[in-house]
Amino acid sequence: MTDDIGNEDLQDGELVAAVRRLGVGAAERLDLDRTARGVVERWREERARVRPFYARPAFLRIAAALILVAAGIATWRAGTDRAEAVAVVVPTDAGLEGLSADQLQALLPAVDEPAAAENMAYDAGLEGLSPDELRSVLTSMGS
Amino acid sequence: MPPPQSDAATDADLIARWQGGDEGAATALVTRHGRALARFLAASGAFESDLDDLVQDTFLRAFRSVAGFRGQCQFRTWLLTIGGNVLKDAGRRAARTKVVPLDEGLQAAGGTPHDDAVAAESEGRLARALQDLPRLQREVFLLRAQQGMEYDDIASALGTTPGAARVHYHHAVKRLKEQLQ
Numbered sequence: 001m002t003d004d005i006g007n008e009d010l011q012d013g014e015l016v017a018a019v020r021r022l023g024v025g026a027a028e029r030l031d032l033d034r035t036a037r038g039v040v041e042r043w044r045e046e047r048a049r050v051r052p053f054y055a056r057p058a059f060l061r062i063a064a065a066l067i068l069v070a071a072g073i074a075t076w077r078a079g080t081d082r083a084e085a086v087a088v089v090v091p092t093d094a095g096l097e098g099l100s101a102d103q104l105q106a107l108l109p110a111v112d113e114p115a116a117a118e119n120m121a122y123d124a125g126l127e128g129l130s131p132d133e134l135r136s137v138l139t140s141m142g143s
Numbered sequence: 144m145p146p147p148q149s150d151a152a153t154d155a156d157l158i159a160r161w162q163g164g165d166e167g168a169a170t171a172l173v174t175r176h177g178r179a180l181a182r183f184l185a186a187s188g189a190f191e192s193d194l195d196d197l198v199q200d201t202f203l204r205a206f207r208s209v210a211g212f213r214g215q216c217q218f219r220t221w222l223l224t225i226g227g228n229v230l231k232d233a234g235r236r237a238a239r240t241k242v243v244p245l246d247e248g249l250q251a252a253g254g255t256p257h258d259d260a261v262a263a264e265s266e267g268r269l270a271r272a273l274q275d276l277p278r279l280q281r282e283v284f285l286l287r288a289q290q291g292m293e294y295d296d297i298a299s300a301l302g303t304t305p306g307a308a309r310v311h312y313h314h315a316v317k318r319l320k321e322q323l324q
Contacts, residue, residue, distance in 0.1 A: 023185025036173035
């Protein structure tokens, strides 16, 4: 910065002097203390209006969307698990009496799986039977 | 007049304190640069009645974006260019002429009534001629001639090169002389 009016591009002394007088009176009449107070007060108000990031509408919208997506995924997974379980249980719901020997044979591997066995036992009213006992029951029915 | 070099470091210190929440630092910055900003705004065409609001708006806008100020130029130069933007936005909103009434701010104090009248006349013509300049030329001219900033500083603040700033200055001088003759 320079105040040197003698610099090569500040040779136009009259012009430079005139432009340096522009606004001097208005600037002198400005109450800087009041201006500074105004700036600080407005800044304070502005800061108070600024919400934390987690309270801003955009953040809340994103959070709500994520919750909905998570809930949707959880619901879909629960539905899928239930459908798999039902797929195993369906034959037993229909009753073992109506099944052919081949159908009963096809069921045997499922009996070996504890979870499936639990479902079958519960649905068929065979709660107290172990897998071996169930196998023998099924074998006898098929013969 | 611009602050001496030793004050530039203090500006940086005040900015740092302000960012740390020190309101006194903000007051100090306004007190230090407010009048130069007001002169710049008045010479750029602001009404005196609007000066207080414009100075406040400029400081608030500067404080909002002070994190982006990396000392690429003097704080004052940066502040004045923000003031130019604030004035432009205000003018756009108000959609009014920017010629400053002579009895509001441009008139120099002192002297005989005749001297004052002559000064007012010549300064009024200068003010009108300044309004007719393209904005970049006007800002470069005011930053250089009125505020005494260096071209490097002006160029950094306005996002141009020192050579281009020098050209803008000389174009401005040429056009002002033509209009004032």
